[in-house]
Amino acid sequence: MSAELSVTENEAKYLKLIYRGQCEESTKVRTTAVAKSLGVRPATVTEVIQNLSEKNLLWHRRYHGVELTKEGIAEAQKLLRKHRILEILFTDLLKYNAQRACNEASKLDYRASRSLINAICKAYGHPEICPCKKVIFSDPKCKKK
Ligand SMILES: [Zn+2]
Ligand SMILES: [Zn+2]
Structure with missing residues (x-):
């Protein structure tokens, strides 16, 4: 865990x-x-x-x-933030299509640390939409300056 x-x-x-x-x-x-x-x-x-x-x-x-529940929604959003930031990395850096990026992100999102995700988020200028056009939830510790 x-x-x-x-x-x-x-x-x-x-x-x-x-x-x-x-x-x-x-x-x-x-x-x-x-x-x-x-x-x-x-x-x-x-x-x-x-x-x-x-x-x-x-x-x-x-x-x-x-x-x-409210707690369940918050937990799911944390996971989907990781998932969607990874999708950004895979489509941009590796030129994966959205489907392939999604499949690979699904295998890794749970294991990715918050600091890794925030570092990728920052490197990409805090994207708000993932390659499949879904919202990327923000992290209060990862803000635009
Ligand atoms: Zn996906
Ligand atoms: Zn997506």
């Missing part, structure tokens, strides 16, 4: 996925859809959702799907 985050790498995948559905596509996120997206069994999803709910990062009500 990363020192900066209170979730495991596996749980982080769920937070990112649920955040995208709930906050960026405004859809009701159902556990069956989560299982399908991640290619795991529904029982596995139930277990992870249970853990995240014990950490107060989301609500899960039968027949109503899952919903991130």
